[in-house]
Amino acid sequence: MKALIVDDEARVRKAVRLLVDWEVHQIEEILEAGSGNEAMGLIRKEKPALVIMDMMMESGSGLELMSWVDEFAGNTKFVVVSGHDDFDFVRQTVRHGGIDYILKPIEAEMINNAVSKAVSAWRAEEEERNHRQRQSLRLNEIKPIYGEKLLSALIDDKVNAEASLRRLIHDGIIPQDIRTSRLILLQTDSGNNPLLRRFGGDSELMYYAIVNICNEFLQSQRKGIAFRYWGGPPEIAIILWDLEESVTGLISRMNQGLYLTLQFRMHFGISTAGEFPGQLPAGRAEAAEALLRRNLLRHEDYCHFSPAEPAAGLVPDGQRSGKPGTAAPLNFADVQEDWRLAVISGTPEALSAAAHYWTQELSRRGVVTPQMLNAWKADAMLLRSRLVRAALGSQADSVLAELEQQDRQNPSPQPGGYSFSLFAWRDWSFTFMQQLSQMLSARHMNEQNIVTEIIKYIEQNYASDLSLQEIAGKFQVSREYVSRRFKQEYGINFSDYIVSVRIEKAKLLLPNPGLKLAQISEMVGFHDVKYFSKVFKKLTGLSPKDYRGRAE
Template structure:
């Protein structure tokens, strides 16, 4: 699925692009927006979109500067220039930057989708060539590794029966390497790397990680890694060795090198733990569980990427739980007291900071409990919300949140974001129970059509989400908010053009258009003839 970024300093223009584009047919999954060149460049670096629709004339950082950055740093992006200006210098810059197409405002649906079709065709051609190599390697290497990982996992979980699976045992057991040791690795910034480096292709990310780790075996050690099917952030490494002395020296060194390589190649922040060394496959389960206990004891307050050993293992530290504060959060949510809710979270975080210890295990447990409990509060205190119901499909993961944290500071910020997100849903529920009706938005447009109108006016006034507000308006009136504004302005323009005393420039200004040419083009796109022609038609047909 494709990701599109719209860079334009005018919100109505961005909304028009979103309305006119045939996104479902094109396979576009996500549409991002930037209201200028600088935030646009930041979003390009962060999200790596497949297609960029770019306005050329913007304040501060203009379209030409953005095009130069795309050419130098992101040549894979298909760029479409959209501008209200037919200036040669912009056209020349677009040609030099190898843009897919150059179209003028106001937009016409056919022209926009034709340009998007060209962009998608170019992207698919590039991807087909690029993916051929990966597909061949995945097909060749998938069968045996999958069988080995299934066997190792069944051994770790105590579900492997030697008598019934003797043939399968030969796949993982080598008499020349009788000693076994398990390592466990956690990828703390997995979501971010998946989105920014692997275009949301988690399978490809796991394949790349396995290849890197497995390369660090030697003539004395066999190394095999695989994803823990129970936890998508955890990789398990099984080391087989000839002698205990070799493993004590080499296994940790090999895994440390693999961790460093993963950070260098992909930017993955990895923490890991080593289990005990044992003789035979039967020892593997105990080795893994020891490694997992060591890993979960790592102190988030002093986190760094390293291998933890039993010499630094500590499970006697004080455990922290946010569950004991949920009755206080319930009172804050019930009273719509956001400051009180934040104060409760401040106190919890302060207690952790004073203790100087907060294990990764406690961090993950509290994060999961916090989400589940806040979700229950929302269901208890307010009407069901379709966005919340959708979130349950992803284990209550808040929409558009990245649940990564590589430091205690990031972990705290994530807790505050989750609190704010669910508190906002309470506000939405209360609003829907009140006197709000979507007709209020329609009335505002009809009374203030000559002003600059954007969705934020209504979201801030009625405490409703952008998506919910736009959906509600379309259900009630059959068109979007910006479409209705355009329809009302055009009908008003017809009325004003009937007055011969008014100049077209005056009419444009009365309707809220800063540019007379833009108004004329918009009028022609809507009615099929220009404002001047319309006056001629009226005069000839009194």
């Protein structure tokens, strides 16, 4: 068994280590974290049975950590050790399932009693979980799949919907007298690794188990049916035809069953009631939209109604949570200039400030939905494309391809994932801007080196018949690139730059009375002395002969 001590003061962590009799409680490994953010990472990786945490920390508070543990690591028990005798803190600890709230300075007897209670509770629940999981897996092996493809056809196959309905009624899967129904979707997060690991990585077995658990609450009283929907991405759907019972009450019981078996609660998108089976396609769209519009900051809301639901009694999230006058949702346009300047700056301070401001504003405004995050991510990608194309022109495609490869190696958090964390999105936005800044900076330095090498080559070969095509080929860049860079650096085109170099070399040779004009013309790359004289006078205001006379 493992335990995790979370406190931003090392001396407090040391005191807890010394005061708790770990051997008596059969805890073999003690981990430490200096912040709530660090603790989340350790809990995901190490899965401790017990967390002893401080309430007030600089990076990731105890309240945030408690909420996160309750939501995503519900089988972990925690004890709060705090220097604040605050009733609200105690209330929050109880609300999130904390075992005890201990005030500093810590007394050995008190903390050992709390650890003992936490360990006993964890062991009792672990035995119950193992028992239920064994029962569930046995059920999964023997319980038949209920006409999933026939049920899916009612939603997405208009041609065969009527035939599918007759077959479903004949087989007794659904009653004959259904007139109205709701369609409900369970959010199944493909990136939910902790849940998937419980099934050995077998997603099909995971879906099958969830369907059967839901059907235990539906089929016994013929309220509806849960099934794997085959018409698109992996989804679990419920057709609910008993419309008299509270849908939130039913889902609450389902979620409790899911939690007892899988230690996980699901989010449900709920459509309005409509004609059966004609309104099922529209119902699925409504339920999917409800999941996309759920407020990710409200971790304890699992029922998400269609915006068109007239009887849901819904009010804006901010008002429902006691926050009247919640600010308007943040748009990417509100921070786009901050991101652009941070990328151009490239300093860790500017990048961190831009990333922090974004997530701070999202939290302050009180509403974050998967739909918003998808739009934000798309807008961020568009900004990146624009910055790269503006800076690199024809070289942009290769740079964007490299950045997309980095995206695959370090993907963003799932916009609708169960493990939503503003900290994770803040870290992603920082990395996103940092990679872009580093890529642009590296390419700029490379471009500067290329231009320097081209200038050096011209200085050494100015007397030759240099062409734009030759230079581009030698340095493996496009003609347009060379032309654009010379225009940017010197304000003139490539051929004018070479002419200016030749004239400057001619100025050095003209004071030598032993060299004829024709010789100097040839030596600097002009094969026609009259043309040389014309160009020389145009650039200097003097003919070569007059320039030589002045030099003497």
